[in-house]
Amino acid sequence: MAGPNLFQNGESVSLQATHTRLMEELCNYFLFTQTALTSPRIIDLANEEEVVYMCNAARPATHATPLGQVVGDMIRIMSHRILMDHPKFFRFIPSPVDENSCLGNMITAMYNVRSWILGSGACTVQDTLIQWFAEQAGLPSSAGGIFVSGGSIANLTAILTARDAKLHFEQRHKAVIYVSEQTHSSIAKALIKPTSLLQEIEKDKKSGLVPFMVVATCGITNTGGIGELKALADISQSENL
Template sequence: MAAPIAERGIPLAAAIELLERDVVRPGGTTASGAHLAYIPGGGIYHSALGDYLAAVSNKYAGIFFTGPGPVRMENMLVRWVADLVGYPASAGGHIASGGSIATLAAIVTARDAHGLKGGDYASAVVYLTTQAHHCIEKALRIAGLAEAQVRRVPTDERFRMRPEALEQAIAADRERGLRPWLIAAAAGTTDTGAVDPLDAIATIA
């Protein structure tokens, strides 16, 4: 795998052997039922088949006109998930490629919904815990919010955000003339699976 890509290809059997030897076998086996680390799921046959069908049909689902079927499928799935978690009929959304892109979309949405402009960024405050995924701070930088203040709210013995500590941090920032803007609570963190007390945090927000 360290060799440069050649101008001439290799036989399919040799390519599959190379893939198995140098790509599939080395490293962690995230498709194994014994793999419990991180987020990637196992190599489920039905999911692989779905990926295959999506790849070979190659439908563009960015707009309804070019791919009405895929767009309808996405809308159906979003509606199903919204109903599953108890969101109202007015709720909407879209399917992202992963958590990092979903987080970026959420941060940009929050920025625009609250009318934050360039001059507001340095005084805007984000609240999260030490258990928060690194993609949150990455998304802040990509969204132009690198100047925003980031507060690490203390957690309890189960690594959940402490609502009273959050409330105190918000009050202190308001006294400083800052603008509490975003609370990044978690419904299952990557490292420990901690679920923050979302109802209490929503009440504070």
């Protein structure tokens, strides 16, 4: 059984009409999930039949598929999820969906701005906001950065930045990062977790390793706890990390 076809009887429609119909469908769905207290289900896991259907739908077809059918398949496939924007949804880490953020994502995708030369306007706004965040955190005017898609990519960016700033290429195989038990999993995987930072740094140096980075946590994923940021910053500065 295929998903619903938004355009019946093989009707030919313009790109604008396609977008309008899709936006209406998405808006209706969003409004329904915001007001429905009993349905749809908060957790909708695909059964075996649906998994088979989705696998078949994901394989490239040997012929052109009507756009309405493609959109209908997408709606059916996306219905199997945890409904984080449901009024009765109160747990799990990701935040509920906000209609304004959905519009923001759509605008970002449509304009496809990726660098200053491709979109100086958006980059100016990004730089201004980053400067504002730096001011709120008490960082110097020289502080900078970029917005990324989420915490995992942000952590990876920070690690690469610290690596390139503190390590020579031939030192990388001996590099050490210090994390806590509550550090985000994107960093904590395969990394040591010391109980006493200074002792661990000294021990690692004696072993011929090269400490280069300390990961301080400001807002633990599960509890919101904040580490001893100033003390960790002082140690990092004194040890040139």
